[in-house]
Amino acid sequence: MRPSAPSLGPRIESVLADLEARSGKEQQELxxxxxxxxxxxxxxxxxxxxxxxxxxxLFLNTLVRVSGARTVVEVGGSVGYSTLWLAEAVRATGGRLYSIEVDKDKQDEQRANLIAAGLDAHVELTTCEAPELAESLPGPIDLVLLDHWKELYIRDFEACWPLLRPGGLIVADNVLVPQKNAEVIGRYRRHISGLSDAQSQMLAVGDGLEVTTKREDFPVD
Ligand SMILES: C[S@@+](CC[C@H](N)C(=O)[O-])C[C@H]1O[C@@H](n2cnc3c(N)ncnc32)[C@H](O)[C@@H]1O
Structure with missing residues (x-):
């Protein structure tokens, strides 16, 4: 069930509802x-x-809004469900979303969904890998969503981290579910815990999120 939030407007709500219905059927198949x-x-x-x-x-949409994130990167856009939530928020902050989806067919659907929702003007779609995209961005990154193949989380975290502004966020999905990823997710979390400028917390939201912020200040003793 959708958490309570103001309507995002009929066009966005209609595309989200169609995707949620499709996702429900796919869950049964899965x-x-x-x-x-x-x-x-x-x-x-x-x-x-x-x-x-x-x-x-909704949580991602809230994070972008409260942090005023303007340069947002999504790694793993699929057919655009999370993209729609992020795009609606960057429209509000006056920012831009850069979304990577390496599967061309999925990206075509993602584009069609953004157009149907009236959000395509706020999003740049690409099939290039995160390290390549990160280098080409015009300025510092404010927020990153990692939601692609879990073996690539560390590589793509590392590609984005130096370009993340202090106070920026990297959010990784599926840190609790599915269980089959436990080992690779463990490696990702240990990697972050070794960084002196990272503050990180696992949240039991959805399939589990690791939310990591770059510390603006360093403790002095
Ligand atoms: C879990 S799905 C993303 C779901 C999406 N975030 C959503 O909420 O609708 C993971 C996606 O990552 C894509 N992917 C796989 N490797 C990738 C890579 N190297 N860079 C970007 N996306 C990748 C897959 O094609 C797949 O569509």
């Missing part, structure tokens, strides 16, 4: 494939939305 075992799930996984869901969508 469970059936998981139960079947074997390679079936791996073979089909690429075609699913694998979206963050409404709770995380």
């Amino acid at each position: 469970e059936a494939l998981r139960a079947a075992g074997g390679t079936a799930l791996r073979e089909r996984a690429g075609s699913f939305m694998l979206d963050v869901g409404p709770e995380v969508g």
Whole structure:
């Protein structure tokens, strides 16, 4: 169920509702494939939305708004569910969202969903990898969402961290669910805990978020 929030307007709400209905059906399919075992799930996984869901969508929207984030990067846009939530927020802050989705077919759907929602003017879509995108950005990054293949979280965190402004945020999804990622997520969290300028916390929102901020100040003793 969608958490309580003011309406985002009929066009955005309509696209979100369609995607939420599709996601609900895909969840059932995913469970059936998981139960079947074997390679079936791996073979089909690429075609699913694998979206963050409404709770995380609203939380991301709130984070962008309260932090006044203007340069926002999304790594793993899929067909645009989280993109819509982030795009609506950057429209409010006067910023721009750069969204990476390496699957061309998914990116075509993502673009169509943004156009249907009237948010395409606020988003730059790309298929390039995060290290390449980060280098090409015009200024410091305010907020990053990592929601792609978990083995790439450390690489792409490292690509964005030097360009993140002090006080900026990197949010990583799926740190609690699915359990099969526990080892790789453990490595990601240990990596962050080794950074002297990072403050980080795991939140039980949706499938679990690791929210990491770059400290503006360093403790002096
Ligand atoms: C969990 S889904 C993203 C869901 C999306 N954030 C949402 O809430 O709707 C992960 C996506 O990451 C994409 N992906 C895989 N490798 C990637 C990479 N190196 N850079 C960016 N996206 C990638 C996949 O094609 C897939 O669509």
